[in-house]
Amino acid sequence: MSETADQARTRRRWITLAELVAVAGVVIAALTLYLNVSDRRADEAARAASAQKEATAQSRVALTGTVDDASVTLKDPRHDITDTTILFPKALGVGKQAPVEPRIDADMFRKPLLKLTDGGPDTRTGRLPVLITTRYWDGDTTRSARGLYDIIWRTHGRRFFGRALTIEGFRLRQTGGDAASLESAWAAAKPR
Numbered sequence: 001m002s003e004t005a006d007q008a009r010t011r012r013r014w015i016t017l018a019e020l021v022a023v024a025g026v027v028i029a030a031l032t033l034y035l036n037v038s039d040r041r042a043d044e045a046a047r048a049a050s051a052q053k054e055a056t057a058q059s060r061v062a063l064t065g066t067v068d069d070a071s072v073t074l075k076d077p078r079h080d081i082t083d084t085t086i087l088f089p090k091a092l093g094v095g096k097q098a099p100v101e102p103r104i105d106a107d108m109f110r111k112p113l114l115k116l117t118d119g120g121p122d123t124r125t126g127r128l129p130v131l132i133t134t135r136y137w138d139g140d141t142t143r144s145a146r147g148l149y150d151i152i153w154r155t156h157g158r159r160f161f162g163r164a165l166t167i168e169g170f171r172l173r174q175t176g177g178d179a180a181s182l183e184s185a186w187a188a189a190k191p192r
Helices: 005-013 017-059 110-116 179-189
Strands: 064-067 071-075 080-087 103-105 124-138 141-157 163-175
Touching: 064 163, 071 080, 071 163, 110 141, 110 163, 124 179, 141 179
Parallel strands: none
Antiparallel strands: 064 071, 071 103, 080 124, 124 141, 141 163
């Protein structure tokens, strides 16, 4: 049985089942390769973003204060603090303070705050906003951070020598900030 020229042409036009399976296999393999490469790139990007986020978090200073009656000792467990500048509200008349040790002594603001609260009850509690600029080491790099903090204070009367002022707490109000935000925080927290 011999096939005619017309039958041979028709046979050559049709793709056999084996050829169809082979083409489908190549398409599936190409899609799999593309998806694997895309997933790998996405994973690498996620790892890089995570590493960057962790490095940023590690480089950020997180000041905490150890409070006793007369002072707040500032520290950050991850960084060595090299320099601290403390700015008080203008209404207190206390100039910019740059203590050698990162600490806020009540003596820095005791007299102006007691004078401001004079004439009211002896026992009072309030918040004193301060703007703290800190320079610190992050590995081999010197960095700087600024934040607005609240010093929680309390006054109480004494039998002799008038009223006393003690420091009760220390809290972060906001990261960043400037003199204008300090004055606005003072306007809200000012004792009346």
